[in-house]
Amino acid sequence: MRELKILAVVIFFTAVVYWGVEPFAHSQMHPHVAPADFAFKDLGVSAKKGDAAKGAETFLNAGCIGCHGVSSQGMAAPMDNASASASFGVVPPDLSTAGAIYDKNFLAALIKDPTKALKVEHKFNESRPHPMIAFFGLGGDIDQEVADIVAYLQSIAPVAPMDDKQVYADACQRCHDMKYDKLMSTTDKAALMAYMGTVPPDLSIMIRAKGAEYLSTFINNPQKQLAGTSMPRVGLTEKAQSQVIAYMEKVGDRKKAEREDLGYKLIGYMVLFTLLAYAWKVKIWREVH
Amino acid sequence: MAEIKKATGFIDWLDQRLAVNKFIKVMMTEYWIPKNINFLWAMGVVLMVLFMILIVSGIFLLMYYKPDIKLAFDSVNYTIMQEVEYGWLWRHMHGVAASAIFLVIYIHMFTGIYYGSYKKGREIIWLTGMALFGMFSAEAFSGYMLPWGQMSYWAAQVITNLFGGIPFIGESLVIWIRGDFLVADATLTRFFMLHVLLLPLVILLLIAVHFYSLRIPHVNNQEAEELDFDVEAKKYLDGKKVESKVVPFWPVFLSKDFFVVGVALTIFFYLVCFHFNFAMDPINFEPANNMKTPAHIYPEWYFLWSYEVLRGFFFDIGGVAAMDIGLAAFGFANVIFMLLPFLDRNTEHTAPAHKRPLFFVWFWLLLIDMIVLTVYGKLPPTGNNAWVGFGATITFLVLFILLPIITKMEANCKCNTGGCK
Numbered sequence: 001m002r003e004l005k006i007l008a009v010v011i012f013f014t015a016v017v018y019w020g021v022e023p024f025a026h027s028q029m030h031p032h033v034a035p036a037d038f039a040f041k042d043l044g045v046s047a048k049k050g051d052a053a054k055g056a057e058t059f060l061n062a063g064c065i066g067c068h069g070v071s072s073q074g075m076a077a078p079m080d081n082a083s084a085s086a087s088f089g090v091v092p093p094d095l096s097t098a099g100a101i102y103d104k105n106f107l108a109a110l111i112k113d114p115t116k117a118l119k120v121e122h123k124f125n126e127s128r129p130h131p132m133i134a135f136f137g138l139g140g141d142i143d144q145e146v147a148d149i150v151a152y153l154q155s156i157a158p159v160a161p162m163d164d165k166q167v168y169a170d171a172c173q174r175c176h177d178m179k180y181d182k183l184m185s186t187t188d189k190a191a192l193m194a195y196m197g198t199v200p201p202d203l204s205i206m207i208r209a210k211g212a213e214y215l216s217t218f219i220n221n222p223q224k225q226l227a228g229t230s231m232p233r234v235g236l237t238e239k240a241q242s243q244v245i246a247y248m249e250k251v252g253d254r255k256k257a258e259r260e261d262l263g264y265k266l267i268g269y270m271v272l273f274t275l276l277a278y279a280w281k282v283k284i285w286r287e288v289h
Numbered sequence: 290m291a292e293i294k295k296a297t298g299f300i301d302w303l304d305q306r307l308a309v310n311k312f313i314k315v316m317m318t319e320y321w322i323p324k325n326i327n328f329l330w331a332m333g334v335v336l337m338v339l340f341m342i343l344i345v346s347g348i349f350l351l352m353y354y355k356p357d358i359k360l361a362f363d364s365v366n367y368t369i370m371q372e373v374e375y376g377w378l379w380r381h382m383h384g385v386a387a388s389a390i391f392l393v394i395y396i397h398m399f400t401g402i403y404y405g406s407y408k409k410g411r412e413i414i415w416l417t418g419m420a421l422f423g424m425f426s427a428e429a430f431s432g433y434m435l436p437w438g439q440m441s442y443w444a445a446q447v448i449t450n451l452f453g454g455i456p457f458i459g460e461s462l463v464i465w466i467r468g469d470f471l472v473a474d475a476t477l478t479r480f481f482m483l484h485v486l487l488l489p490l491v492i493l494l495l496i497a498v499h500f501y502s503l504r505i506p507h508v509n510n511q512e513a514e515e516l517d518f519d520v521e522a523k524k525y526l527d528g529k530k531v532e533s534k535v536v537p538f539w540p541v542f543l544s545k546d547f548f549v550v551g552v553a554l555t556i557f558f559y560l561v562c563f564h565f566n567f568a569m570d571p572i573n574f575e576p577a578n579n580m581k582t583p584a585h586i587y588p589e590w591y592f593l594w595s596y597e598v599l600r601g602f603f604f605d606i607g608g609v610a611a612m613d614i615g616l617a618a619f620g621f622a623n624v625i626f627m628l629l630p631f632l633d634r635n636t637e638h639t640a641p642a643h644k645r646p647l648f649f650v651w652f653w654l655l656l657i658d659m660i661v662l663t664v665y666g667k668l669p670p671t672g673n674n675a676w677v678g679f680g681a682t683i684t685f686l687v688l689f690i691l692l693p694i695i696t697k698m699e700a701n702c703k704c705n706t707g708g709c710k
Contacts, residue, residue: 003328021590025664179363204367263559263561277547285545288533
């Protein structure tokens with residue numbers, strides 16, 4: 001009885017210390033932020049219904065392919081990665097999968113006002129313009145034209161589900177390395193450094209550093225977790241973002257399944273050991289009590 | 290030389306040369322431990338098991354770790370964590386055991402304080418124990434630097450910087466410790482040496498002395514009752530096992546310890562495989578970057594209380610800089626536990642805290658205060674947090690200043706032969 005009382009005291013104080021230095025301290029250091037917003041409400045919703053066929057034409061006339069490639073449609077990027085890095089600071093994305101991985105409201109807002117959609121207004125302004133030029137319309141209803149372009153991008157996007165690594169490569173690889181999976185940034189590092197102000201971190205084990213929960217709000221809106229960061233809002237759909245995080249976990253926490261499987265075995269072994277030890281203890285102490 | 294006869298068997302052959310039977314008696318079967326103890330007396334064996342885990346896992350990690358600031362991070366996080374079969378297991382075991390061992394050290398330490406096992410003949414046990422605490426702290430700090438992550442780097446930065454506060458020699462001392470003007474490769478390689486060679490050697494030596502120092506005054510018991518071990522041992526050997534107040538280390542004492550170790554390792558492996566972030570700070574999974582200071586720099590949980598004493602004084606007092614007062618308080622906190630046997634002025638009596646009313650209050654205040662310091666040592670030191678930290682620091686200092694006074698009062702009290710109930 002006395003031992004149980006002592007055990008309760010030990011457990012109580014250990015639990016208080018644990019609670020204080022882990023959940024409580026972390027809640028104080030990293031205040032809770034609102035959950036990820038995959039509707040991108042701050043950007044508004046366009047009521048226009050896009051027409052993919054018209055969009056194809058608008059897309060060409062708007063000059064998108066002056067910078068972007070659309071490899072799935074046989075449109076190669078106009079520049080190689082090195083020249084694009086030097087010209088823009090970052091390699092412009094190929095748009096083959098954009099309609100699948102980015103949210104449609106986000107895409108529409110991005111085409112009209114890149115810095116606002118990307119949430120990088122603190123970095124780019126009139127004197128330092130963002131490399132992506134806003135679309136000012138072809139003379140018709142600009143919202144309709146934008147909706148058409150988005151509809152076009154969605155119409156050419158792959159129908160079959162993309163694998164996690166492909167989503168990551170299309171969404172993140174322009175800036176970030178994934179060294180442990182031998183995937184390096186397509187943009188030249190010196191150009192990136194000048195463009196972003198710092199070399200974007202290698203993401204190999206970022207899943208262990210930040211955890212899935214933080215990443216899900218961060219990728220959705222970097223400013224929410226790290227005000228002033230030069231990382232733009234990515235605009236991924238909920239599904240695409242969860243694929244990116246799944247890929248990061250696959251690379252950064254590759255042994256998770258093995259760890260958890262072995263965990264049950266180790267615990268099982270120790271429970272058995274403990275029971276046998278207890279039986280032995282009772283047998284030995286019977287003589288001396 | 291003893292007469293060597295033809296051996297009757299292998300054991301006898303060994304016995305004639307190494308006196309193994311006598312050795313086993315002295316170390317195991319006739320090493321007497323009081324019977325009136327509880328599971329807190331098993332913490333020593335739990336510590337030994339955790340230390341063995343640290344040594345074995347450390348040896349495996351050493352086979353792949355590269356002490357070079359360009360290679361260290363990837364050798365740990367890629368080679369060991371991903372490439373080597375079960376490398377992650379050894380690393381998780383090493384990291385979690387390093388954290389868990391401090392919890393058990395603190396339990397072991399507070400058990401010693403509560404039951405008065407630090408005085409009246411047991412001073413050397415306490416002193417070697419506290420020396421071990423110091424060496425384990427250095428071992429933990431140097432080990433934390435090795436993965437060369439953000440916390441490794443910034444902890445090394447902050448802690449080595451502390452020595453700069455020492456008058457006159459501070460500045461040169463910091464450079465001498467770092468081996469460079471800043472925390473750099475030379476710093477990593479020397480702390481690597483300390484972590485894998487010098488400190489483990491010192492720890493092994495101290496453990497030997499710690500165990501040896503237990504033999505003469507013997508292990509304390511729940512009532513701090515003074516036993517005549519020779520008489521009690523004789524009773525046991527004569528078969529009066531129930532009546533005797535002692536039991537042999539092997540198998541009786543250890544049979545209970547095996548059970549406690551089993552419980553401890555069950556929890557340990559749960560933490561290793563499912564709940565390890567408390568011991569392996571996520572921030573350290575970002576590579577060291579001297580251009581990017583983390584938003585919050587804090588030491589591992591077991592250093593937090595003394596860290597909070599260090600930063601508890603956040604304003605200058607009477608022209609003395611806050612940092613210097615903090616450093617002095619930090620120095621005080623790190624040696625004061627060592628002096629415990631000499632601060633307790635009730636030298637003639639040993640009793641568990643619940644039989645020493647004033648000391649009992651002192652004990653629980655100290656424990657609660659250290660927990661407050663620990664928690665606030667991690668919180669950002671702003672607003673009210675800074676004042677709570679300041680208050681807890683003052684309380685800590687005052688408690689140790691009061692200890693000689695209250696124990697003297699206890700000793701002078703005529704009730705029940707000297708202050709004890």
